[in-house]
Amino acid sequence: MYFDELNLNDNILDALDDMRFETCTPIQEHCIPVILDGRDLMGIAQTGTGKTAAYLLPILSLLDDGFYPPDANNCVIMSPTRELAQQIDQAMQGFGYYLQNVSSVAVYGGNDGNRYDREMRALKLGADVIIATPGRLISHITMGNVDFSRISFFVLDEADRMLDMGFSEDILAIAKHLPPTCQTLMFSATMPPKIEQLAKTLLKNPAVVKLAVSKPADNIRQMAYVCHDNQKLGILRDLFKKQELKRVIIFSGHKNKVKDIARDLMRMKVSCGEMHSDLDQSQRDQIMHSFKNGHIDVLVATDIVARGIDIDDIEVVINYDVPHDAEDYVHRIGRTARANRFGTAITLVRGREIGLFMQIEKFLGRTIEKLPLPDGLGEAPEYKPMPANKGRRRHSFKNRGRKRKR
Numbered sequence: 001m002y003f004d005e006l007n008l009n010d011n012i013l014d015a016l017d018d019m020r021f022e023t024c025t026p027i028q029e030h031c032i033p034v035i036l037d038g039r040d041l042m043g044i045a046q047t048g049t050g051k052t053a054a055y056l057l058p059i060l061s062l063l064d065d066g067f068y069p070p071d072a073n074n075c076v077i078m079s080p081t082r083e084l085a086q087q088i089d090q091a092m093q094g095f096g097y098y099l100q101n102v103s104s105v106a107v108y109g110g111n112d113g114n115r116y117d118r119e120m121r122a123l124k125l126g127a128d129v130i131i132a133t134p135g136r137l138i139s140h141i142t143m144g145n146v147d148f149s150r151i152s153f154f155v156l157d158e159a160d161r162m163l164d165m166g167f168s169e170d171i172l173a174i175a176k177h178l179p180p181t182c183q184t185l186m187f188s189a190t191m192p193p194k195i196e197q198l199a200k201t202l203l204k205n206p207a208v209v210k211l212a213v214s215k216p217a218d219n220i221r222q223m224a225y226v227c228h229d230n231q232k233l234g235i236l237r238d239l240f241k242k243q244e245l246k247r248v249i250i251f252s253g254h255k256n257k258v259k260d261i262a263r264d265l266m267r268m269k270v271s272c273g274e275m276h277s278d279l280d281q282s283q284r285d286q287i288m289h290s291f292k293n294g295h296i297d298v299l300v301a302t303d304i305v306a307r308g309i310d311i312d313d314i315e316v317v318i319n320y321d322v323p324h325d326a327e328d329y330v331h332r333i334g335r336t337a338r339a340n341r342f343g344t345a346i347t348l349v350r351g352r353e354i355g356l357f358m359q360i361e362k363f364l365g366r367t368i369e370k371l372p373l374p375d376g377l378g379e380a381p382e383y384k385p386m387p388a389n390k391g392r393r394r395h396s397f398k399n400r401g402r403k404r405k406r
Contacts, residue, residue, distance in 0.1 A: 001029045002022055003021065003022065003023070003024060006032050006036070007033070008036075008061045009065055011064055011099055012061045015094065015096070015098055018097065025053075026049070027043060027051055027211055030209040031043050031054040034209070035055060035059065035185065036062065038183055040204050040205065041203075042186050042188075042203060042206045042208045043055075043185070043186065043188070043209045044187075044189070044210040045187070045209075046330060046334075052088055052157070055157075055185050056088070056095055059075055060096050060102060060129075066101070068128070069150055072147070072151075073127060073148065073151060074129070074151065075151065076130045076137070076148075076153070076178075077130065077131045078156050078162065078171065079131060080134075080161040080167065081133065082108040082284065085107075085108045089104065103128050105122035105129075105130055107119050107123070107131065107132035107133070107137055107140065108133040108136050108281070109139075120143075120145045123140055126147075134171060135167075141177060148178055150179070151178055152182060153184075154182050154184045154185070155185045156185070156188075159186050160188040160189055168198070171198070172201070184203050186206075189331065190325075215330070216333055216337075216364070219341070219342045220342075222333065222347075222368045222369065223344070224368050225370070225380075226349050226354065226380045226381055226383050227348055228350060228351060228378075228380075229350045231377045231380075232320060232348045233264055235374060235377070236265070236320075237268060239346070245298070246297045247297065247314050247315040247316070248314070248316045248317075249298075249299045249318070250299070250300045250301070250317075251317065251321075252301075253321055253324070255277055255278055261320060265300065270298055273298075275287055275300070275302070275304055276302045276304065277304065303323075303332070313339075313341070315336060315344065316336060316343065316344045316345075317343070317344070317346070318346045319345070319346070321348070322349055322350075324356065326360045326363035329347075333345035350381070351386050354381070354386060355386065370383065
């Protein structure tokens, strides 16, 4: 379907035309009419399917049509991370290029006091669209800087990610300030029970748009090393020694491991940066700017950049550890092979993670190529699930300090 077949206003269509966007993605085709009709919505689709435009385009079109108070905060868009909030804000500037009377403000933490003051002024003047991370928005609510009494749209982007990061109570606290007439839109890549419960709490008779999680692109070559944990660093060393790897993201699920990997790579003279929740906003911005501009070759990151961050020229994704579910695996390796390029995804699978990786292969409907370990690293574990108690210490406190009965 073409965008001009939808009931978007001319200013939005002109911006889309300038950006050479003509046809809708499936999530956009199904969600935009629902939002224009004023219904609550639960949209389930993985990253990269166009969810941001699916809610921004109809909301901006409605705001520009002038049916909402010009001096009020009319829309709140919640984002799990500062990086995604910045990206939504950038999309807002593009889609809203011809919207003279629709204003916005991005509200997120980790900045100096000057930015907080600018946010406060924009909120009090009635910015139409607020793009915010939960903690920072609650700070402004507590200080009385924002008036939710006339909010017409409440959007939760990457809702599953927000709950994974522990923002459930913050979201419910923010929602309590919304008027009962507010139209609520939730977007999520997955639909676990906790998302279903949140949807029941926040949404009123919602339309549900659910797109199946797609498999990784065919132009991603997927490979894996089955290894022991103490062999992973040797595999990385071999990869960087034998190949001129550039435009690489290395993922780990633990921020301390990210720091260790980055330190080890620097010892190998690999130009790299790290991205995790311990960095403040200025540090994150600097790292992302350096990586996007090619000043560093490798980004070592937690899943903070697995979703919602668009960098088109990533050549290799390395999973230093196995993601806990197949959808996270798809999100991670989906950072490569974008814009019709080819890419490589390499996963390091230690013994205890073999079962997880087998589940990913089952989801993909294929066996991923297993590479032999580099010379000198020793034997690899057998590729079969480890028994549940294998390798775990069994502690018994029951008889501690007691004499054994004879």
